[in-house]
Amino acid sequence: MPDQSMSFQSLRLLVVDDDADTRILLTFLFELEGAEVIAAASANEALKIMSSFKPDILISDICLPDEDGYSLLLKVKNLEANRGRKIPAIALTASILENDRKRALLAGYDIYQCKPIDLDELTSMVATLTGTEQYV
Template sequence: MSNESMSFKGLRLLVVDDDLDTRTLLTFLFELDGAEILTAASAAEALEIISFFKPDILISDICLPDEDGYSLLVKIRNIEAKRGRKIPAIALTASAYDEDRKRASLAGYDIYRCKPIDLDELASVVASLAGLEQYV
């Protein structure tokens, strides 16, 4: 990320990606700036984590080994609706097709970003979704 210091202290993120390097990179960068992050390599792991962890933001890959990120988000949104919550969600994927972007929007993703990740832009998007206006 840029030399500008951001503070994500107190922010809780759930990162779902089958790529270990992506999970490690995002964990390192956001934890360095104070966020609490849990990661999952599959939709099943993410649903298990959601049972006890209440993230402020979901960052999820679309192509997961057990089910896609579209159906994962629908399940998470249903769980969170019962809790009276709605988690902002970022789709982070290698697919740059317009039809995938539209499908992600229809599934309920607030933001759609393609890999490779621009870390400064992702941090700005997370800050915006979290209402950390001083960093937008």
């Protein structure tokens, strides 16, 4: 079986998390792999960024200070639909409750990832959702 590798060259990510350490870690991780990453600390900041930045994927915390990740995702999905695009999204949260996972998936998140973040698993999820998996 071929080995799976990932190439994030030219991939654009929007990371939204109110925790500065998480934003720094995810930005560093994906930039190291060649992606262009913009990080936001709130839903409002993320929506402002979306006016000029068109990400290939959204990675967002659910618990944000001004409005939650569910509301953010709805606005992002509507904005992207108006642009004729569909953006995949990964929910990040500290909650491990099954009802929270179901709510996130029903809200439109493609994947629900509990914190602490498993970086290998997260990069694999991003590769799968964006089609950046390569087999060598």
